[in-house]
Amino acid sequence: MPATHAPDEQRLRGRIVAELARTRARTVALTEAVDDADLVRQHSALMSPLVWDLAHVGNQEELWLVRDVGGREPLRHDIDDLYDAFKQPRRDRPALPLLPPAEARRYVAEVRDKVHDLLEQVRFTDRPLLADGFAFGMIVQHEQQHDETMLATHQLRDGAPVLTAPPPPEPAARVADEVLVPAGPFTMGTSTDPWALDNERPAHTVELPAYAIDAAPVTNGAYRVFVADGGYDDPRWWTGAGWRHRTEAGLTAPLHWRRDGDGWAYRRFGRWSAVRDDEPVVHVGFHEAQAYATWAGRRLPTEAEWEKAARFDPVTGRSRRYPWGDEDPGPEHANLGQRHLWPAPVGAYPAGASPLGVHQLIGDVWEWTSSPFRGYPGFAAFPYREYSQVFFGDDHRVLRGGSFGTDRAACRGTFRNWDYPIRRQIFSGFRCARDATEAEARG
Numbered sequence: 001m002p003a004t005h006a007p008d009e010q011r012l013r014g015r016i017v018a019e020l021a022r023t024r025a026r027t028v029a030l031t032e033a034v035d036d037a038d039l040v041r042q043h044s045a046l047m048s049p050l051v052w053d054l055a056h057v058g059n060q061e062e063l064w065l066v067r068d069v070g071g072r073e074p075l076r077h078d079i080d081d082l083y084d085a086f087k088q089p090r091r092d093r094p095a096l097p098l099l100p101p102a103e104a105r106r107y108v109a110e111v112r113d114k115v116h117d118l119l120e121q122v123r124f125t126d127r128p129l130l131a132d133g134f135a136f137g138m139i140v141q142h143e144q145q146h147d148e149t150m151l152a153t154h155q156l157r158d159g160a161p162v163l164t165a166p167p168p169p170e171p172a173a174r175v176a177d178e179v180l181v182p183a184g185p186f187t188m189g190t191s192t193d194p195w196a197l198d199n200e201r202p203a204h205t206v207e208l209p210a211y212a213i214d215a216a217p218v219t220n221g222a223y224r225v226f227v228a229d230g231g232y233d234d235p236r237w238w239t240g241a242g243w244r245h246r247t248e249a250g251l252t253a254p255l256h257w258r259r260d261g262d263g264w265a266y267r268r269f270g271r272w273s274a275v276r277d278d279e280p281v282v283h284v285g286f287h288e289a290q291a292y293a294t295w296a297g298r299r300l301p302t303e304a305e306w307e308k309a310a311r312f313d314p315v316t317g318r319s320r321r322y323p324w325g326d327e328d329p330g331p332e333h334a335n336l337g338q339r340h341l342w343p344a345p346v347g348a349y350p351a352g353a354s355p356l357g358v359h360q361l362i363g364d365v366w367e368w369t370s371s372p373f374r375g376y377p378g379f380a381a382f383p384y385r386e387y388s389q390v391f392f393g394d395d396h397r398v399l400r401g402g403s404f405g406t407d408r409a410a411c412r413g414t415f416r417n418w419d420y421p422i423r424r425q426i427f428s429g430f431r432c433a434r435d436a437t438e439a440e441a442r443g
């Protein structure tokens with residue numbers, strides 16, 4: 001029986017329906033861009049076949065929304081193990097008896113029908129999974145995260161290009177080299193953003209000494225100087241673990257780069273072109289970022305330094321949701337959501353700068369920080385330990401800010417991503433920081 005709902009419940013319901021539809025359109029576009037043979041193929045040992053991501057997205061939606069929130073009978077209890085990311089390492093996924101493409105598409109559509117059905121009846125009560133539609137927001141973000149993963153698979157895929165998008169905007173402002181961030185406390189994390197995930201919570205005060213941070217991500221042009229200076233061949237710039245990895249993996253340049261005469265070319269979704277100097281460098285691992293920073297006489301920012309540069313408003317003392325304010329990202333603010341297929345040149349988003357004058361923190365490239373992934377003081381796992389808590393510790397480094405392939409629903413000033421320091425198939429770059437001098441700190 002359709003219940004009568006308060007207007008704000010109807011608004012929330014409408015927003016959820018729109019976000020689910022927008023997200024599914026992206027998933028469909030990414031999986032319909034290639035043929036069935038390509039969908040079931042493993043394009044890299046680091047990645048799943050695209051058809052695994054597709055059915056996994058539907059399976060998580062079934063587990064959390066249909067079964068848990070809705071209390072409905074399982075559609076396909078038999079496939080839960082196949083699509084459990086913890087039980088099935090990525091390298092083993094192609095050998096599993098996966099649902100073939102047509103069946104996977106049918107399955108995710110059936111799950112979505114059930115979700116629409118239960119959305120008409122659900123009340124957004126105080127139950128933690130339901131308050132502010134959290135479980136629906138979590139599922140939207142989960143699907144968007146897999147869409148970004150599928151985009152990274154497309155980038156690794158051999159063969160003719162299948163994705164197209166207009167180029168990102170050209171620079172519209174001159175950007176300073178670095179910005180001085182004054183010493184003092186700021187609010188890190190959030191207790192109020194309704195769809196923020198457990199690892200972003202709770203809000204807490206962090207006191208930082210003065211520091212300087214790059215006003216933009218490190219560019220290809222700057223990174224090329226490091227390469228030309230023999231940066232990859234000099235163990236002085238690398239940590240012990242970094243040098244070991246650089247040697248074993250034979251790293252000489254960012255992933256997807258190759259020599260092109262005197263210069264460099266990069267491959268982007270199947271097309272080669274000359275490396276453009278004023279774009280943020282992308283496809284570097286943490287070890288490379290750290291080596292570059294050491295070579296440059298600088299260091300990577302901590303996660304707290306990144307977030308203060310992004311959110312802190314020195315006039316009000318408040319932390320904003322995003323560098324530009326509290327409103328959701330628009331196309332004028334940041335290069336997000338796969339509107340473009342690569343990072344925008346530095347200076348392309350003046351409207352997205354933070355109050356301190358730091359540019360392109362959101363979108364373009366995920367930015368490596370020096371911080372291991374840990375829970376904030378007062379952290380509580382929700383809705384399950386496997387979301388974040390099992391990844392806490394020194395094995396992972398935190399990345400911030402989202403990339404051109406990150407959707408706005410899965411990106412906030414507080415949003416935290418994490419990965420192994422050797423990973424670079426993700427859309428990862430970085431910016432540098434340094435301690436303030438005594439004179440700078442005195443102001």
Ligand SMILES: [Fe+2]
Pocket residue numbers: 056060085142146
């Ligand atoms: Fe997942």
